[in-house]
Amino acid sequence: MASLPSVAVPGTIKLDLDFKKSSQTSLSTHKNSSIFNAKTDPRCLDFREALSMIEEGSKVETAFYVPILQECIDRNSVSEAQIIHTHIIKTGSYEDSFLTTFLVNVYAKCGEMGYARKVFENFPQRNIVTWTTLMTGYVYNSMPELAIKVFQEMLESGVYPTNYTIGAVISACSFMSSIRFGKQIHGYIIKYKLDCDTSTGNALCSFYSKCGKFGAAVKAFRRIKEKNVISWTTAISACGDNGRANMGLKLFVEMLSEDAGPNDFTLTSILSLCCLLHAVGFGEQVHSFSIKLGFEPNILIRTSFMYLYLKCGRIDESRRLFDGIEDISLVTWNAMIAGYAQMTDHAKDSLMAHHSGTEALNIFLRLMRSNMKPDLYTFSSVLTVCSSLIALEQGEQVHAQTIKTGFLSDVVVGSSLVNMYNKCGSIERATKAFVEMPTRTLISWTSMITGFSQHGRTRQALDLFEDMRLAGVRPNKITFVGVLSACSHAGKVDEAMRYFEMMKKQYGIKPMMDHYSCLIDMYVRLGRLKEAFELIEKMDIEPNEFVWSLLIAGCRSLKNMELGFYAAERLLELKPKDTEAYALLLNMYLAEGRWNDVSRVRKLMREEGRGKLMDWSSINIKDKVYSFKPDGRSHHQSAEIYALLEDLLEKAKSLGYVSLRCLEMDDEDVVKEKTVSSTVHHSEKLAVAFGLLNVSSGAPIRVIKSISMCRDCHSIIKFISELTGREIIIRDSRRLHQFNNGHCSCGDFSNLL
């Protein structure tokens, strides 16, 4: 199991505090209703019956329309709304501003802003609520610019906004991420002294958070004099959205100490923070706390707990919760699939990761067999699982399901498909999926650019980047990681620098470590160690473990041990969290015969509580997963596997293969003796040989490896791909290696162990 990030949990929750449940909790939504006569109250009638009463034509009370119009919104039925609309006009209820405003709302919620606008235009008695409803409608239908325009019209016509209006305008600003306009609105709010009003303050806090201005969001929150549950919940989610999950937990504790009772929204927000932090201990406290407050029956909260436990590897507890839910909704299924998928991400060096991936696929199958219809969340999660398992066949089946259910055209599902095909090594199918997408987002473009880059297709990656800019999509920092890594692959220093400058100047993106890593990787690949080192010294960020590892890998290949040893000391000072960093150092010191350093690193590893490197590989053949450990002989085909490897090694030697000294991964005690002399069969070699024996001829071999490949295996597999004419794809913990005719898509100079 991978070590989880350590979390400084802010104190513990005092469980003896006895909160009253907030009145706003949606657990107590039971509204008092029975003043109406059952015969004329449409809530007691069938929707059709109520409608036909209207079609008969007699005038009815305003209150009669309300539930039917509400029903129109819930059913998203425009035609029924039009029937009621006609009736309202015919009977003269049109002058009722409440009803007319409601009609604007109905059309807006049904996505018919044209109709909504018409109702508004034809209604001279429009009041502030009508204006606000129209604006809210535009925001609801993703037209924030029009909402702002309406706001300006309104001010010009001399109508003064209420805090509801301001709320709508601010959501429009959030939608556009328009800091400039939002600040103008903020100025307006201060001018009219609306600032401390609770709902306005909440909206402002949410706005600044969505624009990434966390500091301003917190300030807005702090200025609210009378904070309600929504204020606290908004501030807590703001922490999560801005990478400050820990502070969110602190706010929660503060909230409790101020006697503010959380509701179900607050709890789900807190749980998503716990997920981000893997703070399962904190989550457990919240769990018992929430039971005490009576949130137990709430299925969404139960689902959130289930998801948290699963994501943190507490499979049993999670399953108990899952099994306890009688009426499993799609959200619960999805959370279960996503939970297993996320576990895959965080348990890379364990076989458990693989099992959780296959378990996620099983859950997906169960879902499909039940009568539930999957949605975009189901598909994106399950496609992620296929990616991490490089399960191309299963991925194709899911692809077929997206077509069958009509989700193929969804942009998130489409992006997930592109990503899945890329990760499975099929750049052709990824390209096809990308081209066929009806709409694309930043993420779709970035996925495809990165895909080209990973497959060593630099020109296509850069061309696509230009296409993306021409299409008017603004690249973000991750897009630039893709672009710079593409340049790095091809050794295009000038272009890399040009894009790096473009990123800073034209797009105002502050370089982060990942961008520097690409540049350093580029210099190292070109053998320009000095420039790589100078860049490290020059950066305005503290170099991290990864950067030093890159340099060390370069120094080893180019035999610049002086710089290599220097970099090693810097790396050791950081007390790396990543076990692979220690393995890299051990490999280097072993190769140089520096036994003192070997034991020094070993000691530090023990002190830091870093375990051994777990090397395992797995291969997926026809719905079955086969796993291999290094030098494993327990497999029933072991004899054939070893014979094949021996044969291939001999042939490779005649083609010029020279074995490189390498660390034995799984067994510390024999390292000294064996590394220098005999060949070590790391797990991927066994998996590849097994694949050669069992995968139908001509088909690519796809292997997943728990840790980085070592230089020796990387070299021999290049020869194997040449000797057998097979395409071999190995996804290790760092990147995708696609071997074809003696070449690898990583361009060879990756920081192998």
Place this chain on the structure above:
DNA sequence: CGCTCATAAT
């Protein structure tokens, strides 16, 4: 005005 499940990386 707040919420759970989702897609991109060296």
